Amino acid sequence: MTDGSALYVYALVRHREAAADGVTGLDGRPLRLLRAPGTEVAALVHEASPVPFQGGDEQVRRWVGEQNAAVTTVWERTGSVLPMTFNVLVADEPPSDRLPGGRSAEQRLTSWITERAQEITERLAELAGRCELRVEITVDRTAVGAPEQAARAGEEQPESRSAGMRRLLAKQREQQAKNVAGQLADTLHAQTRHALLAVAEDLRDRGHARTGPDETGVLSAALLVRDEDIDTVGRLLSDLRTREPATRVRFLGPWPPYSFTDDAASPATA
Template structure:
């Protein structure tokens, strides 16, 4: 295949003339829209070789950040889109002689109803990410009767002191875990009252002294962002030992239907 016989796909979106003007993607590549007649849908792409972008961790992080900036810029212009993950490529079909653009267009036509339905569902909405943890030291307090003396005057061996310290840590984790479990359902319910949807996520900012309560992506109408903030503020006021991280708004990466990527070739 030739150097530019594939398309790197950033997103699917309602076809809006000029939505990609001046927008650049990975390594400053200029982006363009490919509209598919009869569907009202366009793909945000750049021409590419039929091979994934590969590099060291720092370089991949830079590419992911560039892709995110490009998608966010276009998302803010059109009000809704289906973002792709990193390294989604559609290659030409050498057997049928179809170009990458023809292959992509054929797939969009086949999936038009599903794609347009998802675009309508996500219009005017954004993704927020919330991580809530408990500070274990603040929860368990530091019971003086349960502390270990700093010197050896208690007659305990170093091994015994290590065992007691481990037991205290286990009790602290268990106590914090019980509290976190009790808080989880209530906070989740209150968030769902102001969000359209919620997807659980792995914790990625939790430290060793924290116990996880809830980590989630929220699908929220732009006008309800403040309502999410109010729920989190109320939770913090009721439990000062909570640590809350609230990020966004972003394009709805966690809520875009993954079926849109089944045709794309990760080559």
């Protein structure tokens, strides 16, 4: 891809000198902060072709990882960031009757930031000292069930039973485990969501939790928390695991607040 005629935008931040020094992005491209004149807001960018980055799954995953690493580094240096999604590009404006020369990508981006500077500044202030955590909770169906029923099923299944009957009883036990796990998951969803919201400033559901073949989903969520509350969330989830041994917990982060950035605040429409 040949660089030039567009800016690839990684994030919006409060301008801070040297915050992007030594930071590289996609394919090792050096990044810089582009400050909008008259504001305290800057965009983390590099020059690029106006054509979106495209490639195979492995290559795209590598690019996304490089983008995340760059945004995280600048986030840690500035304390607050509005990260962009992958492939946010601002291109040079084509010539028109009003502007025969068109506007450059830099002019378009800084103009867009200037128009929304107050909104962006306020959101950056709201997110200062905050991070995103992701929580996924499931129930392991092999670790739940009604022991008494399982014992009775074992007594009722001597080796003399036919293979068909043994398969039927096995399916009945599997369905019973699913039912018990589903009931537990419903209870834990409400309890855990309430407990997390007592700590987190915001919670965004992320759809169904990733589940293995023997798991029932409980909760998949992104949390916006203050930096000092990360350990509190960890203890809450540890207590859940101790209280309900059948639960499986995935606790990820801290990350920049990707899930709490307004999608409408994208310079792609500059």
